[in-house]
Amino acid sequence: MTGPSPAAPAPRTNGLGLGVVDYRGGKTTLCAGCGHNAISERILEAMFELSVPPERVVKVSGIGCSSKSPAYFLGRSHAFNAVHGRMPAVATGAVLANRTLLALGVSGDGDSASIGLGQFAHLMRRNLPMVYVLEDNGVYGLTKGQFSATADRGATLKTGVANELPALDICALAIQLGATFVARSFSGDKRQLSTLLKAALSHRGMALIDVISPCVTFNDHEGSTKSYAYMKDHDEPIHELSYVPAREEIAVEYDPGTTVEVTLHDGSRLRLRKLEEGWDPRDRVRAVARLLESAQGGEVLTGLLFLDLKAPSFVELLGLPEAPLATLPEEVVRPSRQVLAEILEGFR
Amino acid sequence: MREAESAARDGRGGARSPKVNDFSLQVATVNGSGSQSSNTVLLRALFQMGLPVSGKNLFPSNIAGLPTWYTIRVCRDGWIGRKREIDLLVAMNPDTAREDVLGLPAGAAVVFDAPLALAGLRDDLTFYPVPFDRLVEPVAPDAKLRKLLRNMAYVGVLARLLSVELSEVERAIGKVFGRKAKARELNLAAARAGHDFAATLEKRDGLRVERREGNEGKVIVDGNTAAALGALFAGVTVVTWYPITPSSSLVETLIGYLRRHRVGADGKPTFAVVQAEDELASIGMAIGAGWAGARAMTATAGPGISLMSEFAGLGYFAEVPVVIFDVQRVGPSTGLPTRTSQGDVLSTAFLSHGDTQHVMLFPGTVEECFTMGVEAFDLAERLQTPVFVLSDLDLGMNNWMADPFPYPERPVDRGKVLGREDLERLGGFARYRDVDGDGIGWRTLPGTDHPRAAYFARGTGHDESAAYSERPEVFESNMARLGRKLHTARGLVPAPEVRGEGKAEVGIIAYGSSHHAVVETQAQLLEEAGLVTDYLRVRAYPFPRQVEAFVAAHRRVYVVEQNRDAQMQALLKIDLPGELVARLRAVAHVHGLPLDARSVTDEILAREETP
Numbered sequence: 031m032t033g034p035s036p037a038a039p040a041p042r043t044n045g046l047g048l049g050v051v052d053y054r055g056g057k058t059t060l061c062a063g064c065g066h067n068a069i070s071e072r073i074l075e076a077m078f079e080l081s082v083p084p085e086r087v088v089k090v091s092g093i094g095c096s097s098k099s100p101a102y103f104l105g106r107s108h109a110f111n112a113v114h115g116r117m118p119a120v121a122t123g124a125v126l127a128n129r130t131l132l133a134l135g136v137s138g139d140g141d142s143a144s145i146g147l148g149q150f151a152h153l154m155r156r157n158l159p160m161v162y163v164l165e166d167n168g169v170y171g172l173t174k175g176q177f178s179a180t181a182d183r184g185a186t187l188k189t190g191v192a193n194e195l196p197a198l199d200i201c202a203l204a205i206q207l208g209a210t211f212v213a214r215s216f217s218g219d220k221r222q223l224s225t226l227l228k229a230a231l232s233h234r235g236m237a238l239i240d241v242i243s244p245c246v247t248f249n250d251h252e253g254s255t256k257s258y259a260y261m262k263d264h265d266e267p268i269h270e271l272s273y274v275p276a277r278e279e280i281a282v283e284y285d286p287g288t289t290v291e292v293t294l295h296d297g298s299r300l301r302l303r304k305l306e307e308g309w310d311p312r313d314r315v316r317a318v319a320r321l322l323e324s325a326q327g328g329e330v331l332t333g334l335l336f337l338d339l340k341a342p343s344f345v346e347l348l349g350l351p352e353a354p355l356a357t358l359p360e361e362v363v364r365p366s367r368q369v370l371a372e373i374l375e376g377f378r
Numbered sequence: 379m380r381e382a383e384s385a386a387r388d389g390r391g392g393a394r395s396p397k398v399n400d401f402s403l404q405v406a407t408v409n410g411s412g413s414q415s416s417n418t419v420l421l422r423a424l425f426q427m428g429l430p431v432s433g434k435n436l437f438p439s440n441i442a443g444l445p446t447w448y449t450i451r452v453c454r455d456g457w458i459g460r461k462r463e464i465d466l467l468v469a470m471n472p473d474t475a476r477e478d479v480l481g482l483p484a485g486a487a488v489v490f491d492a493p494l495a496l497a498g499l500r501d502d503l504t505f506y507p508v509p510f511d512r513l514v515e516p517v518a519p520d521a522k523l524r525k526l527l528r529n530m531a532y533v534g535v536l537a538r539l540l541s542v543e544l545s546e547v548e549r550a551i552g553k554v555f556g557r558k559a560k561a562r563e564l565n566l567a568a569a570r571a572g573h574d575f576a577a578t579l580e581k582r583d584g585l586r587v588e589r590r591e592g593n594e595g596k597v598i599v600d601g602n603t604a605a606a607l608g609a610l611f612a613g614v615t616v617v618t619w620y621p622i623t624p625s626s627s628l629v630e631t632l633i634g635y636l637r638r639h640r641v642g643a644d645g646k647p648t649f650a651v652v653q654a655e656d657e658l659a660s661i662g663m664a665i666g667a668g669w670a671g672a673r674a675m676t677a678t679a680g681p682g683i684s685l686m687s688e689f690a691g692l693g694y695f696a697e698v699p700v701v702i703f704d705v706q707r708v709g710p711s712t713g714l715p716t717r718t719s720q721g722d723v724l725s726t727a728f729l730s731h732g733d734t735q736h737v738m739l740f741p742g743t744v745e746e747c748f749t750m751g752v753e754a755f756d757l758a759e760r761l762q763t764p765v766f767v768l769s770d771l772d773l774g775m776n777n778w779m780a781d782p783f784p785y786p787e788r789p790v791d792r793g794k795v796l797g798r799e800d801l802e803r804l805g806g807f808a809r810y811r812d813v814d815g816d817g818i819g820w821r822t823l824p825g826t827d828h829p830r831a832a833y834f835a836r837g838t839g840h841d842e843s844a845a846y847s848e849r850p851e852v853f854e855s856n857m858a859r860l861g862r863k864l865h866t867a868r869g870l871v872p873a874p875e876v877r878g879e880g881k882a883e884v885g886i887i888a889y890g891s892s893h894h895a896v897v898e899t900q901a902q903l904l905e906e907a908g909l910v911t912d913y914l915r916v917r918a919y920p921f922p923r924q925v926e927a928f929v930a931a932h933r934r935v936y937v938v939e940q941n942r943d944a945q946m947q948a949l950l951k952i953d954l955p956g957e958l959v960a961r962l963r964a965v966a967h968v969h970g971l972p973l974d975a976r977s978v979t980d981e982i983l984a985r986e987e988t989p
Contacts, residue, residue, distance in 0.1 A: 085831060088670070088824045101834060101846065108824035110669055111836040112662065113688050119659040123666025123674065126616050126650040128825050131670065152655040351646035355615040356671030356823060360790045362648055363613030363673070365639045367785045370611060374782045377597035
């Protein structure tokens with residue numbers, strides 16, 4: 031056949047005229063089937079669909095398999111792969127230096143819940159405006175399969191060794207400590223994770239998503255509570271979520287008895303159709319209590335667990351100007367000769 | 379006050395040979411009793427009379443109750459380092475009074491709280507009992523207040539005994555208490571009460587001051603305040619910290635200045651300050667901020683430096699500008715938190731694992747705490763690396779006379795940064811490529827609106843484009859480039875300062891606060907032994923070339939420092955050609971007290987006699 035082939039459909043572009051390809055990164059070096067790869071896909075899709083300029087994003091991470099993953103998406107965004115457990119500090123500094131940046135933190139359960147628990151706690155407390163994705167598989171992958179602090183009591187390693195210590199519930203902690211958007215999801219639940227990521231990107235405060243992300247190499251066997259099979263049986267979504275971007279009209283009516291609608295900081299709306307009686311994501315005490323209950327029953331509650339739209343973010347608390355501190359000109363940041371003279375006069 | 383009958387009367391309680399504008403006095407009090415204000419008033423009054431003066435606070439790691447000593451040295455020759463011998467003791471603390479008196483050299487004078495009944499302890503001292511409680515009783519009805527005012531009363535007593543003009547004491551009280559009218563009046567009254575009482579004492583020592591010209595235009599300030607001002611005028615934008623003695627006051631003072639002088643017309647601050655959860659976080663935040671383009675800093679001391687080690691390596695390897703003020707105290711470990719040392723030199727030079735090396739600045743005066751405070755930010759951005767400013771407790775927390783600080787004339791240097799237009803023109807860039815041959819690549823700031831602006835900063839091995847790489851030749855070439863950058867630093871950091879003709883056989887190398895003892899030592903060596911010396915003050919690491927030239931030009935070089943292990947000498951040994959290493963001789967001490975010239979002089983003389 032010599033004639034021209036039928037024209038391929040034009041690649042889909044977003045509001046910025048960018049294609050999905052503009053949100054891609056390097057080729058992943060993680061294991062095939064790793065939950066983290068799916069999360070990377072969801073992140074770049076969410077950024078693409080919300081037309082986030084990639085140049086405005088900074089990807090920050092610590093050390094571990096999850097922390098490597100920012101190299102595999104958003105190649106047009108700056109990134110800082112820092113030291114183990116210390117992503118929160120680097121993120122805080124970057125956001126204070128330039129509040130117009132959209133900080134996306136990627137960390138793991140070892141990085142956040144063990145070595146970095148102190149920084150994690152204080153980051154939540156400060157309600158730094160950022161999206162924090164915790165890729166949670168209950169084991170250390172890069173060092174070949176030791177338990178992490180989010181491993182459930184009684185869960186076993188491939189060697190049969192059982193974990194004897196209680197699991198640390200990163201979401202319950204975050205809610206208690208002051209994070210203002212706290213969610214849990216599963217790397218295998220494409221729809222829920224995408225919706226939560228978009229909602230998190232619309233939030234102006236600490237948005238933490240703990241994503242159960244099975245480690246296919248070290249923690250996907252029988253006896254694991256972070257495996258694909260286990261999640262299939264124990265994932266308990268607390269509501270059905272739908273995200274309505276700021277510009278879109280809502281066509282479908284909803285029943286206020288069964289559905290809660292919240293308007294996020296950027297004007298987008300999140301609809302939560304309650305599957306569980308009495309669940310309101312704005313109830314901090316109830317959220318923590320329910321998480322503790324569910325852990326005892328072996329359920330993994332997923333969805334938007336807590337949302338506080340009123341608490342000021344750290345940037346607001348510090349009263350920072352709109353313009354980035356990083357690029358304020360010399361005449362703004364260096365006081366005048368007169369000021370120095372006056373100060374010195376006081377020392378005479 | 380009645381003058382002693384005859385200046386010739388010597389021995390028991392007799393008048394001593396006159397010491398005009400040349401003595402050292404020590405006040406022994408209880409921590410938390412308000413003596414800090416009294417001592418500052420005394421220091422300022424002497425300063426206002428035109429006298430070269432220095433004050434050193436020797437305080438415990440405690441809020442209240444433990445002994446504290448404050449030493450003021452008046453020196454007509456202008457030496458402002460610590461002097462070991464005390465000529466006049468003010469004994470206010472019952473717990474230490476006996477030991478303090480027994481430790482005095484013969485001929486010293488003692489002003490003491492009368493109930494302590496110290497006069498019988500020795501017969502080779504001059505004693506002045508003062509009933510402090512009785513003096514301040516009419517001044518304030520409140521017993522708690524009287525406890526504080528006792529200390530201002532000794533200022534009045536000393537003013538009379540030493541011929542310090544009462545009007546200058548009053549002016550100093552006005553300065554120290556400022557707008558707190560009630561406190562000012564009470565303290566004025568207490569000082570006057572002491573002054574009046576001392577008129578009844580028979581002056582039997584030879585210590586006194588005479589007004590002179592000399593301090594016109596000078597200021598009195600501590601090094602932490604000076605460093606804070608340096609950061610302020612450097613245009614610092616992100617300050618992160620964790621409280622630790624003796625660096626806390628640096629940041630607290632800075633916060634005060636930022637609030638006063640760095641709030642825009644819209645009422646918004648042009649800075650961010652975060653008190654972090656620990657030093658790991660404080661340096662991590664500063665590094666994150668420096669990476670994102672802020673002029674970022676933190677301040678700490680020994681234990682904090684230890685905690686910062688991993689991040690310091692990341693800052694070095696990912697090449698992030700950040701300034702770390704290290705106000706050194708005594709280690710190892712918690713050590714002596716309120717005493718001074720130069721003990722962090724070696725560990726800071728190589729802070730972190732692998733082949734990490736850092737740029738360090740060594741301010742030797744409060745002026746330099748300011749100028750280097752400014753310069754550190756320029757160097758950090760020019761060199762794209764952490765810059766450590768190693769001050770110490772003596773410099774940082776004590777008051778020093780200084781010339782007014784020069785306003786920074788050079789514009790702020792933000793280093794090699796590519797913007798959107800540059801990228802448009804160049805079509806892209808490689809973050810770690812040595813395009814200029816100085817080891818320093820060009821960087822972009824996050825948020826730069828260009829599809830090719832991004833790079834992946836990391837602590838893992840990387841190639842010129844910042845991509846992960848484990849290739850041996852890539853790693854080696856990157857490390858070689860970082861080495862070239864350190865070489866570039868030699869030519870950019872502050873050059874050493876040399877004193878002397880350069881023709882002496884004996885050289886002295888020192889740095890930081892040791893400077894003040896060493897210049898006095900030079901004079902003592904000349905005067906007492908006819909020994910001519912040249913002195914090089916190291917002001918930065920990596921060492922500029924002049925350091926090697928100095929060692930090469932002297933047969934014996936004494937390296938004077940305040941630590942046990944001769945840390946600067948160790949750095950010199952690594953840096954210098956092997957044949958010069960044997961010329962170095964350590965004069966290294968760590969006792970927590972500021973270095974004094976006498977000890978250095980005696981040690982050098984002893985070593986010169988038995989080479």
